[in-house]
Each structure stands twice: as structure tokens, then as C-alpha cells.
Amino acid sequence: xxxxxxxxxxxxxxxxxxxxxxxxxxxxxxxxxxxxxxxxxxxxxxxxxxxxxxxxxxxxxxxxxxxxxxxxxxxxxxxxxxxxxxxxxxxxxxxxxxxxxxxxxxxxxxxxxxxxxxxxxxxxxxxxxxxxxxxxxxxxxxxxxxxxxxxxxxxxxxxxxxxxxxxxxxxxxxxxxxxxxxxxxxxxxxxxxxxxxxxxxxxxxxxxxxxxxxxxxxxxxxxxxxxxxxxxxxxxxxxxxxxxxxxxxxxxxxxxxxxxxxxxxxxxxxxxxxxxxxxxxxxxxxxxxxxxxxxxx
Numbered sequence: 001x002x003x004x005x006x007x008x009x010x011x012x013x014x015x016x017x018x019x020x021x022x023x024x025x026x027x028x029x030x031x032x033x034x035x036x037x038x039x040x041x042x043x044x045x046x047x048x049x050x051x052x053x054x055x056x057x058x059x060x061x062x063x064x065x066x067x068x069x070x071x072x073x074x075x076x077x078x079x080x081x082x083x084x085x086x087x088x089x090x091x092x093x094x095x096x097x098x099x100x101x102x103x104x105x106x107x108x109x110x111x112x113x114x115x116x117x118x119x120x121x122x123x124x125x126x127x128x129x130x131x132x133x134x135x136x137x138x139x140x141x142x143x144x145x146x147x148x149x150x151x152x153x154x155x156x157x158x159x160x161x162x163x164x165x166x167x168x169x170x171x172x173x174x175x176x177x178x179x180x181x182x183x184x185x186x187x188x189x190x191x192x193x194x195x196x197x198x199x200x201x202x203x204x205x206x207x208x209x210x211x212x213x214x215x216x217x218x219x220x221x222x223x224x225x226x227x228x229x230x231x232x233x234x235x236x237x238x239x240x241x242x243x244x245x246x247x248x249x250x251x252x253x254x255x256x257x258x259x260x261x262x263x264x265x266x267x268x269x270x271x272x273x274x275x276x277x278x279x280x281x282x283x284x285x286x287x288x289x290x291x292x293x294x295x296x297x
Contacts (some may be wrong), residue, residue, distance in 0.1 A: 019071075032206060041257045055079070055265040062261050075262055082252060090241045091248040095227060102226040103219060105168045112219070114177030115203050119189065129178070134172035141231070145197035148235055158242040163233055167226065173218055180214040181207060189235075216282045227275045245271045 049069070054062055055078055056071040082088065116122060117129050147166040148157075156162030182253070184207065192202045208215065230246040237243045240251070249267045 022072070023212055032191075033133075040284055048143040051118045051265050053267055055262060055269050057262050059260055059262055078262040079270070081260070081263045083269060085263060085267075086248045087240050088245070088248055088267070088270065091245045094160065094242060095244040095246075095271075096274075097160050098229075098233070099223050100224040101160065102167050103222045106170050106173055106222050107166060107218060109168050109214070110170055110177050110207070111215075112172035113174045114192050115179055115199070115207060117178045118181035119202075119207075120199065129214070132171050132174055136175065144231065147232070149157055151236060156237050158237050162236050163244070166232065170222070173222065176218060177211070177214065184210050220282045222280060223278055224275055226270075 053069060053071055056076065057068075058073070058075055061068065061072060067262040096192045113132075117125060117132075122128075143166070151157055151162040151166065154162075156165065165229045166263070189202060189206055197205065228246055229244070230250070233244040233247050234250075237247070240248075243251075245267075249264065249271060252267050
């Protein structure tokens with residue numbers, strides 16, 4: 001009589017027994033994961049905590065050795081001093097205008113370019129996309145001089161348009177969205193075309209709703225870059241009332257060269273809080289959006 005099909009051979013029994021008695025590596029992996037998380041938390045959390053604590057200290061307490069990790073007498077007036085030391089309200093409005101306008105303009109430009117690269121059979125499309133990829137290799141600092149000469153020729157120095165216009169084009173945003181659009185279900189897009197939808201209708205009613213996590217991720221990345229931008233606003237502005245917050249924090253240093261570090265750190269927190277609030281709003285889309293933008297070439 002033949003043995004049942006599900007009967008184990010001696011080698012199979014030995015293999016299964018070995019698997020049964022082999023020590024599990026899951027606790028080791030879990031411990032390693034928690035150790036890595038703890039190291040990352042220390043690397044990021046300690047400097048952040050030092051900024052928060054330093055913003056509440058006097059200058060003398062900041063220079064104490066050994067350092068204290070909690071303020072002895074919290075100096076809440078450091079925040080008022082930072083706000084009034086420079087025209088921080090005007091700088092806050094400038095940063096908000098540059099961030100909102102720059103993010104919207106860059107996102108709109110990247111959406112149309114990425115849709116064309118993904119779905120419109122334009123002659124020479126792949127060659128044009130090759131040049132877009134080549135632009136990713138150019139450091140931003142190389143473009144400072146030609147951008148400044150262009151903005152100055154247009155008369156946009158010390159203006160919000162002068163801070164926004166050179167940042168509208170983005171090779172990374174175009175590449176990121178193009179990859180995300182290519183990963184969308186092609187059947188849904190073809191069905192929209194069969195129903196008579198043009199390119200704009202397909203983009204607005206089909207592509208953008210399906211790519212919502214990717215768009216949220218790109219909004220966050222672009223807004224953070226615009227809000228924290230320092231070099232271009234420093235070059236393109238010369239008046240305190242037209243500068244942005246990162247440049248304003250730099251100018252919190254006293255003219256005599258003695259920095260009031262409590263005030264400087266308080267100004268840094270003022271810069272951090274708005275973009276942190278934006279991150280908390282869109283963070284649930286962040287991982288999904290980054291993964292969606294990298295699944296198809």
C-alpha cells in the first residue's frame with residue numbers, strides 16, 4: 001500500500017524538527033530594532049530638547065559647566081525678546097507668503113509636467129525626461145548667481161515674487177510625481193478616456209484623487225524646503241522687512257558679536273513650530289506617499 005501523499009519523509013521530519021527546535025531570531029531582531037530606535041531618538045531628541053531648554057535659560061546659565069538639562073529660572077521673556085529684536089511679524093508674513101505661493105506654484109508646475117511625461121505620447125518625451133533627471137545633479141548653489149541676475153533685471157529684488165519665481169521649477173517634484181502617476185491603475189485612466197474625459201478632466205477627477213498620499217507628501221517636503229530656505233532669501237533681500245524667518249534668526253546676533261543665545265534659540269523655536277504643525281497634519285500620508293512614488297520606473 002502506498003504511503004499517503006501527506007506523509008513526511010525522514011528528511012522532511014528532520015527538517016521540521018529542526019525548525020521546531022531552532023531558537024527564534026525574532027527577539028533578537030526586535031531588540032535590535034528598539035536599540036536603533038533609541039539611538040535615533042537620542043540623536044534627534046537631545047538636540048531638540050537642548051533648543052527648548054536653552055530658549056528658557058539666561059545666557060550665563062547656557063555657558064555653565066556642567067550644563068543643566070532643565071532651566072533653573074525659565075525665561076519666557078526670551079520669546080518676546082526674539083519677536084521684537086527683529087521685525088519678526090513681517091518676517092513671519094513673508095515666510096508664510098513665500099511658503100504658500102512657492103508650494104502651490106511648484107506643485108502645479110510639477111503636476112502638469114509629470115502628467116505629460118507619464119500619459120501624453122509627446123515626441124522626444126524620453127529625451128526631455130533625461131534632461132529633467134540631469135537637472136537633479138546640479139547643486140542649487142550653482143544657480144544662485146543667474147537667478148539673482150534674472151530677478152534683478154526684472155526688478156523683483158526685495159519682493160515676494162523675487163523669492164518665489166526662481167523656485168517654481170523642480171526636477172525632483174516632477175520625477176517624484178511622474179513615478180507615482182505611472183504606478184496608478186492604467187485601467188481606470190483608460191476607462192476615463194473611453195467615457196470621453198480629456199486630459200484635464202482625467203487629471204482632475206482620476207489622477208489627482210488616486211495620488212492624494214503622494215501629493216500630501218510632496219506638499220510637506222516642498223513646504224519644509226521653502227520655509228527653511230536660507231541662502232536664496234539672504235541673497236535676494238537686503239531689507240529687514242522683506243526677509244524671511246530663517247534669515248531673521250541669523251540676524252538675532254548682536255552687532256557687538258555677543259550672541260544672546262536664549263533669544264536666538266527662542267527665535268529658532270518660533271521658526272520650527274509652524275512647520276511642525278504642518279507635519280502633524282499630513283504625517284499619516286508621508287510613508288504611503290514616499291512608497292507610492294518609488295514603485296515604478
